[in-house]
Amino acid sequence: MTKLKYERPVIKKMNAGLMNKFGTRTEYQPVTHIDGVGVKDMIKKYGSPCFVISEKQIRRNSQNANRAFKTRYPKVQFAWSYKTNYINAVCNVFHQEGSWAEVVSGFEYNKALGNGVPGNKIIFNGPDKSEKDIREAILNDSMLHIDHFDELYSLIELCEAMDRKPRVAIRVNMDTGIYPMWDRFGFNYENGSAWNAINKIVASGKLNLVGLHCHIGTFMLAPWAYGVAAGKLCDLMYHCKTQLNVSIQYLDLGGGFPSANTLKGAYLPGSDTVPSIEEFAEAITTTILNYGFKQDELPLLILETGRALIDDAGYLLGSVLANKRLSDGRRATIMDFGVNILFTSFWYDHKISPAQEFTHHSEDMVLYGPLCMNIDIVRESVNLPLLNKGDQVVVHKVGAYNMTQWMQFIAMRPNVVLIDMKGTTHLIRKAETLKYMEEMELMPTFLNNK
Numbered sequence: 236m237t238k239l240k241y242e243r244p245v246i247k248k249m250n251a252g253l254m255n256k257f258g259t260r261t262e263y264q265p266v267t268h269i270d271g272v273g274v275k276d277m278i279k280k281y282g283s284p285c286f287v288i289s290e291k292q293i294r295r296n297s298q299n300a301n302r303a304f305k306t307r308y309p310k311v312q313f314a315w316s317y318k319t320n321y322i323n324a325v326c327n328v329f330h331q332e333g334s335w336a337e338v339v340s341g342f343e344y345n346k347a348l349g350n351g352v353p354g355n356k357i358i359f360n361g362p363d364k365s366e367k368d369i370r371e372a373i374l375n376d377s378m379l380h381i382d383h384f385d386e387l388y389s390l391i392e393l394c395e396a397m398d399r400k401p402r403v404a405i406r407v408n409m410d411t412g413i414y415p416m417w418d419r420f421g422f423n424y425e426n427g428s429a430w431n432a433i434n435k436i437v438a439s440g441k442l443n444l445v446g447l448h449c450h451i452g453t454f455m456l457a458p459w460a461y462g463v464a465a466g467k468l469c470d471l472m473y474h475c476k477t478q479l480n481v482s483i484q485y486l487d488l489g490g491g492f493p494s495a496n497t498l499k500g501a502y503l504p505g506s507d508t509v510p511s512i513e514e515f516a517e518a519i520t521t522t523i524l525n526y527g528f529k530q531d532e533l534p535l536l537i538l539e540t541g542r543a544l545i546d547d548a549g550y551l552l553g554s555v556l557a558n559k560r561l562s563d564g565r566r567a568t569i570m571d572f573g574v575n576i577l578f579t580s581f582w583y584d585h586k587i588s589p590a591q592e593f594t595h596h597s598e599d600m601v602l603y604g605p606l607c608m609n610i611d612i613v614r615e616s617v618n619l620p621l622l623n624k625g626d627q628v629v630v631h632k633v634g635a636y637n638m639t640q641w642m643q644f645i646a647m648r649p650n651v652v653l654i655d656m657k658g659t660t661h662l663i664r665k666a667e668t669l670k671y672m673e674e675m676e677l678m679p680t681f682l683n684n685k
């Protein structure tokens with residue numbers, strides 16, 4: 236018999252914590268496998284921490300979202316939001332599922348081209364497009380989504396010089412009943428600025444206005460807000476036709492659907508409260524279909540969904556470095572991953588499962604990351620079975636934004652692994668090395684001490 240680990244007795248303040256109507260949840264299940272692959276085997280092979288992505292889950296999410304919209308509306312196209320996760324292998328799963336690319340910088344634009352996405356299936360959004368980026372996008376017949384008047388004027392000037400008539404859309408921001416309003420991007424609907432931009436585009440004769448775009452927010456919990464947004468884009472499209480004789484070919488409703496993560500401070504877990512993609516599809520497609528367009532004039536509906544399609548396909552595997560007691564007696568567990576690679580722990584209460592069997596003795600604890608920095612907290616207060624040094628954990632739903640917003644701070648970024656449809660693992664991004672990190676540094680000779 237192995238000797239049981241000694242746990243020093245402590246006096247605990249009774250703390251009800253954040254109860255919900257089901258009481259506090261104390262039952263756990265160890266997560267020992269992901270898509271049939273052993274968690275401990277992956278950690279042995281790829282190190283701790285490491286990110287794991289399920290190809291099966293990406294395809295399932297993508298097909299589910301396509302089904303939700305295509306069963307309700309005849310013309311639907313998804314465009315993968317690169318900034319949500321632009322590891323090339325991940326993007327290519329989406330492209331294999333039929334997604335175009337949605338990019339917000341020259342860097343992302345070139346990544347999409349490098350992944351083999353044809354230029355005319357790339358949507359170029361965002362306030363920061365250099366003249367060089369715009370020239371390239373024009374030559375490739377990409378869709379340029381104009382963000383502000385300065386961009387519009389320089390685009391008109393450029394088209395005159397290049398003698399090309401690019402396909403453009405404007406980004407529209409609007410009051411959808413959700414506050415704070417995202418009004419920093421694009422042209423406002425209510426104050427007439429969107430209509431003004433449309434008039435200037437059409438009057439210039441230099442640009443081919445093919446679409447109208449909005450992206451009303453992120454982690455949006457109100458499907459009806461998308462109905463409001465779709466209605467306002469339909470109004471603009473209708474006025475384009477009746478007043479300017481311009482046929483708009485597509486309405487792009489952007490992204491923003493939530494994943495099933497739990498926002499900090501939420502009363503109930505996200506998996507119980509987040510609306511399904513069908514509810515968003517229903518709100519959007521009903522509005523467009525009922526607007527009154529003729530059947531053959533219905534616009535193509537584009538969606539730039541990011542988070543909702545990738546979050547639950549991503550896992551972070553990690554290990555316990557140490558346990559300690561804080562001065563108030565609280566248990567603190569230090570993990571080998573922190574906010575440097577798990578950026579989303581700033582706003583989500585990520586679900587964390589032990590990767591091995593455990594005793595059913597649990598305790599409220601704080602989970603810290605390994606950084607020498609006070610804000611490096613993975614969970615401020617979570618009730619978990621006691622984790623010992625060397626134990627391993629699985630963090631759930633980390634596929635969105637972590638692998639693009641991760642910081643190279645104090646430590647380097649870890650391996651990223653894809654589990655394919657057959658349950659084989661593939662390294663899709665190597666852990667960084669000191670050599671890689673220092674490749675961009677230069678040493679003036681007078682400081683070279685070697």
Ligand SMILES: *Cc1c(COP(=O)(O)O)cnc(C)c1O
Nearest residue numbers: 316450453490491539540541542
């Ligand atoms: C970030 C972004 C998206 C994706 O947003 P999600 O909330 O991840 O779905 C889509 N379109 C634009 C313009 C964006 O900036």
